[in-house]
Amino acid sequence: MSDTLSTTFAALADPTRRSMLAQLARGEATVSELAAPHAISMPAISRHLKVLENAGLVVKSRDAQWRPCRLEVAPLRRVDDWMAVYREFFEGRFDRLTEHLKTMQPDRDTSAGRRTPRQRKEKRS
């Protein structure tokens, strides 16, 4: 789980953290302000924030005893880039996909995946 994308997805896999990001999207906020809407302890919030920081989604600065947090979208852009491949499937742009399938499908049974010489029955659609 050391790669950037995995870290980002893992950070996003929590409703509390996504809620915090949504709040930061509306503007900077301190740790207490981010904690307010949630019914969990400050240490728990602090740790959620650390997860977001480690994922590069949040940057903390200092202002006296406060720690204003700011949203950093670079990792989300990487998620968006990753999504591009799959977006073709649900945005109706099937042109490139269809072409892709036509190119890849015939290679299926010669790929490393098929370990037995036995042929699988092809179902006609």
Added chain:
Amino acid sequence: MSDTLSTTFAALADPTRRSMLAQLARGEATVSELAAPHAISMPAISRHLKVLENAGLVVKSRDAQWRPCRLEVAPLRRVDDWMAVYREFFEGRFDRLTEHLKTMQPDRDTSAGRRTPRQRKEKRS
């Protein structure tokens, strides 16, 4: 972690699983075919696949002793919808964001987040 989006993000937070999705984006594949590129045991693959199935990202069918798997993009569409809010930050369409910030920022210190009556020093930028 019971909500759909969290389950989807958690499923995506693993390079092996994302690799399997990428393979399925090129066309249907059996469990063995999905296992082939990875240096892990079949049971491990089977479980990764179950995670993807539980997230609704993969649908398994039956063909004799084979289990052809197919990509299901509905959960990815939901991720894409969730991304929409943040996409404004890195796609150069700052118009709505700027407007948003102008509306939200003045409310900051009257929000539930500030528990003390004490005013925080505002830094001029």
Added chain:
DNA sequence: TGTCTACTTAGCGAAGTTGTTAATTAACTA
């Protein structure tokens, strides 16, 4: 029937996550 292939389930251990409370650090304030 017996064996092969494809795949899943069970059981284990190591490691990580998420919450808690209690204690600690750091900065402001009276």
Added chain:
DNA sequence: TAGTTAATTAACAACTTCGCTAAGTAGACA
């Protein structure tokens, strides 16, 4: 100096995840 506020760290319990090996199920085929 002493007290308050903001936030973090430490220590712990409950639970999940991810890998493994071994064993089990189910279909094809000789």
